[in-house]
Amino acid sequence: MLDTLAKLSNNKLIDKFGRQVTYVRISVTDRCDFRCVYCMSEDMEFLPREQVLTLEEITRLSQAFVEMGVTKIRITGGEPLVRKGVVEMLAKISKLEGLEELVITTNGSQLVKLAEPLKQAGVKRINISLDSLDAEKFKKVTRVGDLNVVLDGIQAAKKAGFENIKLNAVILKNRNHDEVRNLVQYAMDQGLDISFIEEMPLGAIDSHSREEAYYSSDEIKRDLEQQFELLSSTKKTGGPARYYNVNGYNNKVGFISPHSHNFCDTCNRVRVTASGLLLLCLGQEHSMDLKRVLRANPIDLNKVKQALIDSMAIKPKGHDFDLTEQPVIFRHMSVTGG
Numbered sequence: 001m002l003d004t005l006a007k008l009s010n011n012k013l014i015d016k017f018g019r020q021v022t023y024v025r026i027s028v029t030d031r032c033d034f035r036c037v038y039c040m041s042e043d044m045e046f047l048p049r050e051q052v053l054t055l056e057e058i059t060r061l062s063q064a065f066v067e068m069g070v071t072k073i074r075i076t077g078g079e080p081l082v083r084k085g086v087v088e089m090l091a092k093i094s095k096l097e098g099l100e101e102l103v104i105t106t107n108g109s110q111l112v113k114l115a116e117p118l119k120q121a122g123v124k125r126i127n128i129s130l131d132s133l134d135a136e137k138f139k140k141v142t143r144v145g146d147l148n149v150v151l152d153g154i155q156a157a158k159k160a161g162f163e164n165i166k167l168n169a170v171i172l173k174n175r176n177h178d179e180v181r182n183l184v185q186y187a188m189d190q191g192l193d194i195s196f197i198e199e200m201p202l203g204a205i206d207s208h209s210r211e212e213a214y215y216s217s218d219e220i221k222r223d224l225e226q227q228f229e230l231l232s233s234t235k236k237t238g239g240p241a242r243y244y245n246v247n248g249y250n251n252k253v254g255f256i257s258p259h260s261h262n263f264c265d266t267c268n269r270v271r272v273t274a275s276g277l278l279l280l281c282l283g284q285e286h287s288m289d290l291k292r293v294l295r296a297n298p299i300d301l302n303k304v305k306q307a308l309i310d311s312m313a314i315k316p317k318g319h320d321f322d323l324t325e326q327p328v329i330f331r332h333m334s335v336t337g338g
Helices: 002-009 055-067 086-093 111-121 135-142 147-160 177-190 217-224 290-296 301-314
Strands: 023-027 072-076 101-106 125-129 164-170 193-197 230-232 242-246 252-256 269-272 277-279 287-289
Touching: 023 055, 055 072, 055 086, 055 290, 055 301, 072 086, 086 101, 086 111, 111 125, 111 147, 125 147, 135 147, 147 164, 164 177, 177 193, 177 217, 217 252, 277 290, 277 301, 287 290, 287 301, 290 301
Parallel strands: 023 072, 023 269, 072 101, 101 125, 125 164, 164 193, 193 252
Antiparallel strands: 230 242, 242 252, 269 277, 277 287
């Protein structure tokens, strides 16, 4: 007991490599109103409701993380805004003392009606997925998405007055790699930041070969430099992106490069799946069942904090992504938390 209290009094989550966890991504649902080809298979089996963390459990877990030194929480899915009651939950989390940033990642489909409520709930920043500006390509990548709905959602988010809106684009060779310059021009014209993401090899998919579709951050940067002057930036958002200023504009371009520029040495993040599994690494299966801890200890937050401390011992040094092999990680990105 004394050892437990001593550990809890340190108020920090530090792994065996000396990295402090200050950023947690929490998935509130594995469900989504899109079916993006890099994120899930066309025919997904979603979790039964009883296997998903309740919104109250997510709020308690967020409190435990913040009390252990986490300063940034990102709410993800699936598509987090399809879950009923999520805005009310966000309003509670935003009030946690010590939390500096509450942010959300969305596909933009629900923003026309929810952008203003999200701002009122205390969400600081918002990331919106936008992989194409061509309606036909957008439909092909998302399988069911309507580009105009997302573009209208971006405008709704701008109107709501968020501090920062960032676009995220997953780039696939021969699918949308020829659009990177158009995407940056759109972002700059709209006063938005944009990050390009190398595809994560999570879950078995049948829409394309990941090795064949791989388009590196270096290739994207080379393409962009045909039109824009990119200047190294010292900007940090607590995540893995490397940012560049775009000469002549006030906004930035970022690159998230798990393959070409591994960022594991500075990892400050963990993820919680919709089912309450704490993933210590995106590309490894080291995990802890927080749902079990939460439900076994509905009023004792110290037990939850102790589980978080214990999990630091199994956080690995890094991932082992290999595009040439079948995925070692069989969970899809939608299950992992986007």
